[in-house]
Amino acid sequence: MTSTLSGGSYxxxxxxxxxxxxxxxxxxGKVTPVAAGSVVITATQAAVTGINAQAVASYSLxxxxxxxxxxxxxxxxxxIFKVTGKATLTASGGSGNGAISFAVxxxxxxxxxxxxxxxxxxxxxxxxxxxxxxxxxSTVSASITIQIQNLTAASVTIGTTQxxxxxxxxxxxxxxxxxxxxxxxxxxMDGTVNLATVTLTNGSAVLxxxxxxxxxxxxxxxxSGDAVTAPGxxxxxxxxxxxxxxxxxxxxxxxxxxxxxxxxxxxxxxxxTNIYSHVQVLHHDFSIKNRFGISFNAPGLEMFRMAxxxxxxxxxxxxDSFGNDLYRLNPADVRQARAPxxxxxxAHKLMDSEEEEAPKNDEWFQIxxxxxxxxTAGNIDFGGxxxxxxxxxxxxxxxxxxxxxxMWNPKLIVGLSVGYARDKATMDNFGSESKSKQWSGMLYGxxxxxxxxxxxxxxxxxxxxxxxxxxxxxxxxxxxGERTGQVSFMSLTLTRDMKVDKDxxxxxxxxxxxxxxxxxxxxxxxxxxxxxLNKTSSVTTAFTGGLNFAKDFYLDFxxxxxxxxxxxxxxxxxxxxxxxxxxxxxxxxxxxxxLVVGLPEDIQSVGxxxxxxxxxxxxxxxxxxxxxGAHTYRANSFRVDFRLGF
Numbered sequence: 306m307t308s309t310l311s312g313g314s315y316x317x318x319x320x321x322x323x324x325x326x327x328x329x330x331x332x333x334g335k336v337t338p339v340a341a342g343s344v345v346i347t348a349t350q351a352a353v354t355g356i357n358a359q360a361v362a363s364y365s366l367x368x369x370x371x372x373x374x375x376x377x378x379x380x381x382x383x384x385i386f387k388v389t390g391k392a393t394l395t396a397s398g399g400s401g402n403g404a405i406s407f408a409v410x411x412x413x414x415x416x417x418x419x420x421x422x423x424x425x426x427x428x429x430x431x432x433x434x435x436x437x438x439x440x441x442x443s444t445v446s447a448s449i450t451i452q453i454q455n456l457t458a459a460s461v462t463i464g465t466t467q468x469x470x471x472x473x474x475x476x477x478x479x480x481x482x483x484x485x486x487x488x489x490x491x492x493x494m495d496g497t498v499n500l501a502t503v504t505l506t507n508g509s510a511v512l513x514x515x516x517x518x519x520x521x522x523x524x525x526x527x528x529s530g531d532a533v534t535a536p537g538x539x540x541x542x543x544x545x546x547x548x549x550x551x552x553x554x555x556x557x558x559x560x561x562x563x564x565x566x567x568x569x570x571x572x573x574x575x576x577x578t579n580i581y582s583h584v585q586v587l588h589h590d591f592s593i594k595n596r597f598g599i600s601f602n603a604p605g606l607e608m609f610r611m612a613x614x615x616x617x618x619x620x621x622x623x624x625d626s627f628g629n630d631l632y633r634l635n636p637a638d639v640r641q642a643r644a645p646x647x648x649x650x651x652a653h654k655l656m657d658s659e660e661e662e663a664p665k666n667d668e669w670f671q672i673x674x675x676x677x678x679x680x681t682a683g684n685i686d687f688g689g690x691x692x693x694x695x696x697x698x699x700x701x702x703x704x705x706x707x708x709x710x711x712m713w714n715p716k717l718i719v720g721l722s723v724g725y726a727r728d729k730a731t732m733d734n735f736g737s738e739s740k741s742k743q744w745s746g747m748l749y750g751x752x753x754x755x756x757x758x759x760x761x762x763x764x765x766x767x768x769x770x771x772x773x774x775x776x777x778x779x780x781x782x783x784x785x786g787e788r789t790g791q792v793s794f795m796s797l798t799l800t801r802d803m804k805v806d807k808d809x810x811x812x813x814x815x816x817x818x819x820x821x822x823x824x825x826x827x828x829x830x831x832x833x834x835x836x837x838l839n840k841t842s843s844v845t846t847a848f849t850g851g852l853n854f855a856k857d858f859y860l861d862f863x864x865x866x867x868x869x870x871x872x873x874x875x876x877x878x879x880x881x882x883x884x885x886x887x888x889x890x891x892x893x894x895x896x897x898x899x900l901v902v903g904l905p906e907d908i909q910s911v912g913x914x915x916x917x918x919x920x921x922x923x924x925x926x927x928x929x930x931x932x933x934g935a936h937t938y939r940a941n942s943f944r945v946d947f948r949l950g951f
Contacts, residue, residue, distance in 0.1 A: 316351030316359065323347070327368050338368040340440050370438060373400035373445040378434040380421070384452040387413075389530045390423035392451055396434040399445050403437030410448060423453045456530070459487060459537035463526040468542070471549045471779075472519050473890045474833055480526035480539065481509045489529040495522050517546045550779070552836055552885060553897040556696035557737045557775050562838070562883045562901045563690075564698060564730040564739045565788065569769055569822045570845060570879075570904050571686060571702055572743040573794050575942070576724040577763065577818065578930070579682035579706040581798060582946050584751045584761050585812075585853070586916060586924055588802055589866075591753055593678040593712045676712040681705065681947050688932070688940030690905070700940075702728035708749075719750040724767075735776035736783050743769040743792070757802050764795035773829070780832040788827035788838070794820045812853035820845040822881070828888055837892070838885045843901075845879030851910075863919040870912035870930065876904060905934030923947075 320330040327342035336346055347363040376399040382392040396405045396419075407416055412430030415422050421432060430451045438444040460483035467476050478500075480491045485508030493500045493512045503510040510526075522544045530536035552558040670677050687701040708722030724745040731738045747765030754760065771788040800814040823842040829835035851872030858865050881901040886894050914928035926946035933939055 314353060315357050316353045318348055318350045321347045328366055336366065341368050341370045343367050370443045371441055373436065373442040374398055376434060376436050376445045376447040378447040378449045380449055380451055384454050385423045386454050386456040386533060387423045387427055388425055388535065389456060390453065390532060392421045394419045394421060394432060394434065396436065396447065399436040401439040401442035403439050403442065403444065405434055405436045408433050412453065414453060421451060427453050427455050429453065456535035457484065457533055459483070459528050459530065459534045461526050461528045461537040461539040463524065463539040463542055465542060465544060469545045469547065471547050471833060473516065473549065476514045476517060476544055478512045478514055478524060479509065482528050483508065484534065487531055487534040489531040492527040494525045494527055517544065519546050519548045521545050549887060551897060553899045557732045558836065559899050560696060560698045560732040561737070561739060561773055561775055562899050565771055565824055566822065566843065566881050566901045567904060568728045568730060568739065568741045569790060569792050570820060571728065572704070572726045572767065572769065573792055573820050575684050575686065575702065575704045575726055576706060576745050576747060576765065577796055578942070578944065579684060579724065579946065580722060580747060580749050580763055581761060582926060582928060582944060583680055583682055583708065584749065586926055586946065587710065587718055587751055588759050588800065593676045593710055672711065678710040680710065681707050682944065684942055684944040686940060686942040691937040698730055698732050700728060700730040702726060716753045717750060722747045722749065733776060736774055737776045738774050740772040741769060743767050759800040759802065761798040761800065762796065767792040775829065777832045777834045779834055782832045784829040784831035784835050786827045786829040788825060790822065790824040792820060792822050794818065808857040810855040812855070814851060814853065816849040818847045818849065833889055835888045836885045837888045838883060841881055841883050843879055843881035845876060847874055847876040849874040863917065866916040868914040868916065870914065872910040872912065874908040876906050905938045908932050908934040908938065
């Protein structure tokens with residue numbers, strides 16, 4: 306601002322701004338804009354007396370905003386696929402502190418912050434970025450065009466190799482997406498339930514589905530899609546999960562378990578029968594013969610011999626007239642047993658006179674002064690038993706027993722034996738069977754307290770092995786498994802030998818048996834229906850009673866004795882609880898139980914026998930025993946007993 310006055314001395318001029326925030330003015334009148342807006346600049350000339358009065362002048366100044374620098378809008382993708390495509394927007398440039406915002410100007414797309422998502426329609430999408438103005442700068446904008454493209458169609462397939470399974474069996478599901486370069490995930494859907502979401506690897510995904518419920522399952526594969534491939538669904542497949550059969554009601558499973566119990570009982574009964582049949586032979590003359598002139602005095606057993614002699618004396622045994630610790634039958638018994646071998650009276654007299662002489666010491670095979678004899682017996686059994694459900698188990702077994710008798714005194718014979726037996730039980734026509742074998746060791750004795758009475762006892766232990774095969778009809782496979790077990794047993798028999806005349810014997814008898822069976826756990830192999838049977842045990846007690854009828858006939862070579870046996874056996878205990886579970890499901894899964902009953906509660910038997918005794922003291926016994934019981938139990942036992950006296 307300047308004055309129009311001239312000449313002389315005039316008043317000084319000062320300047321002021323009505324709004325220093327918009328513009329400032331210095332002492333020389335220079336105006337400097339500060340911010341946009343309106344301001345009044347005033348100039349004041351001071352008054353000078355006599356020269357001029359105060360003068361004021363002003364004017365209005367409008368300050369405008371600056372234009373921002375250019376705003377630049379970019380995107381990480383200039384083309385994206387519809388529906389699934391996304392692009393990230395970035396704005397740069399401009400001036401000032403104004404905020405930047407994004408907006409869709411046109412096209413089927415949407416924004417979330419600076420992320421653009423493609424819509425369902427192909428075309429162009431225009432996005433505008435705006436940087437707001439501030440006190441110094443005006444608003445500035447920039448735009449970008451993103452192309453929305455159609456996606457590659459996805460081909461999704463699903464499959465399984467197990468369209469029908471049993472509960473608890475894992476099901477393998479596979480899904481594939483074409484093109485194979487597709488990325489993303491596959492959701493395996495059981496109806497509306499997502500079983501699992503699996504990331505694609507080389508265009509495929511695998512899921513092992515466990516614990517599908519029993520029933521029909523409709524399974525689909527749902528593809529998530531990616532930047533270039535559209536989402537897609539497969540067609541549905543059906544997986545049927547069936548309930549596992551209850552093995553407790555499977556006839557073959559039950560019969561296999563029953564067979565294990567039956568076999569151990571049959572093995573033990575066979576060994577008992579071999580021993581008791583042999584003991585019955587001993588009952589006939591209650592002696593051990595030496596026909597071969599063999600004797601044996603074991604060194605180092607003198608103390609045992611002295612103890613044995615003392616026990617013998619306590620049992621009221623008598624030494625023979627020669628003072629030997631060898632024992633004889635009384636002459637009457639000997640004559641009855643041996644004299645009938647000769648036909649003429651002279652021979653009878655000769656034998657009678659011979660029997661009055663005591664046997665010589667070297668005519669006996671001895672251990673610690675006790676006469677000893679060896680014997681063997683073998684048996685063959687076959688038969689079958691029908692279950693209540695109509696199934697039938699057939700069995701066949703054979704066994705051999707080798708024993709040694711010791712004549713403790715005239716009233717007591719003791720012995721020990723070992724036995725071996727084999728058995729095969731067949732449950733069906735498809736290969737379901739149980740093959741087994743057992744070794745046994747036994748101690749036995751027969752005591753003759755009175756002339757017609759005999760008390761027989763025995764006890765033993767055994768080890769049994771089973772080789773089982775069971776037909777799995779569901780999978781058409783044979784399941785295999787091996788099992789072991791242990792048995793211990795004892796028996797006590799009371800027999801009376803009544804002679805109707807000197808050649809006819811009637812022998813009533815009663816017997817009590819106890820058998821403890823322990824079966825170890827075992828696991829089958831072969832299919833998903835393979836079972837694991839837990840260890841189990843049982844105690845079987847039984848009473849057996851009956852009659853033996855025997856008739857002696859005498860021929861040139863020796864004596865033959867045909868016999869008839871009538872027998873009834875009643876089992877008072879012996880049930881076994883066999884628990885089991887499916888092997889692949891583990892011990893913590895459902896356990897099933899089978900109540901195993903071995904031989905029938907009541908068994909009736911009839912037997913025929915033939916005992917042949919030669920002049921040399923060799924005794925052979927042939928016998929047959931036929932048995933029947935509940936559930937049409939049938940068994941036939943053939944036995945051969947061979948006794949050789951030394």
